[in-house]
Amino acid sequence: MLKQSDPLDVLFAALADPSRRSMIDRLSRGSASVSELAAPLDMSLPAVQQHLNVLEASGIVSTRKVGRVRSCSLEPDVLNQAQQWIADRRTLWAHRLDRLGMFLTEDPSAVGIGKGETK
C-alpha cells in the first residue's frame, strides 16, 4: 500500500505502446474479440492478452466474456482525463504569456520577478 500510482500514470503508460494504440484503434471502430485484436499484431496471443490487461487496468478498455469468447470494447470517456491534463497545461502556458505581456506593458509588480521568470 506504499505505492499507489496516479491514474494518469497508468493511462499515459497504456497509450505509450504502439501495439496497444493499434488495439485501441481497432476498438474505436467497434468492439472485438481477443483473437480479432491479436490478428494484425505479429505476436503471440498471450502477449496480446498482457497488453489487453494493461488497457483494462487503465480503464480505456472494458471486456466481458460471453461463452468462450471475450468481447472487448472501448471506454472513450476515460481518455478525457488525459486530454484534460494536456489542455490544462496548454492553458497555463498561454496564461504565462499573458503575465509576460502584462510585465512588458504595464505593471511589473504583477509578475514573479527574480524567480527566473524573466530569463
Place this chain on the structure above:
Amino acid sequence: MLKQSDPLDVLFAALADPSRRSMIDRLSRGSASVSELAAPLDMSLPAVQQHLNVLEASGIVSTRKVGRVRSCSLEPDVLNQAQQWIADRRTLWAHRLDRLGMFLTEDPSAVGIGKGETK
C-alpha cells in the same frame, strides 16, 4: 536502424511519469533552471536530469545553456500530437455509434454484420 519508434511512443511515455508531469507543470508556469525544476522533487539532481533528457527527447521541453545555468522551457505545440491522437479515436468511436444507429433504424447493409460488430 531496425527500431525507430513512433514519436507518440516517446511522447506518451514521457507523460507517463509523475515526476516528469510535475516538471511540465512547473514549466507551464514559466521557464526554469535545472535546479529549480529539481527543488520540489525529492530525488538527486542527476535523476532530475535524466527525466529532463526524456522530456527533451520527446520534444515537450527545450533547453539552452546560458553561462553555467541551463534554462528549460515548454514547447506546448508538441502536445498537439498527443491531443490529436486522442481526439481522433474519440471521433472514430462516435462514428461507430452513427453506424450502429444506421443499423437500428434504416439500412442493415451499411453496417458490418457478422464480424462481431452487433455483439
Place this chain on the structure above:
DNA sequence: AGAATACTTAAGCACATGCTTAAGCAATCG
C-alpha cells in the same frame, strides 16, 4: 464422448527504466 476453439495461466528471459553515489568540469565569486 472426443476434438477443436478461444482463451488463460505460469514461468522464464532479455532489455529498459528509475534511481543511486562518486567524480568531473565549466562559469562565477571573494
Place this chain on the structure above:
DNA sequence: CGATTGCTTAAGCATGTGCTTAAGTATTCT
C-alpha cells in the same frame, strides 16, 4: 588565484516491461 555553484557524466543496481513457450481450462462442434 582558489572556492563555490550549477550542472554533467559514468557506473551500478533493483525493479519493471514485453515478449516467449508450454501447459492448462472452459465452451462448442461433430
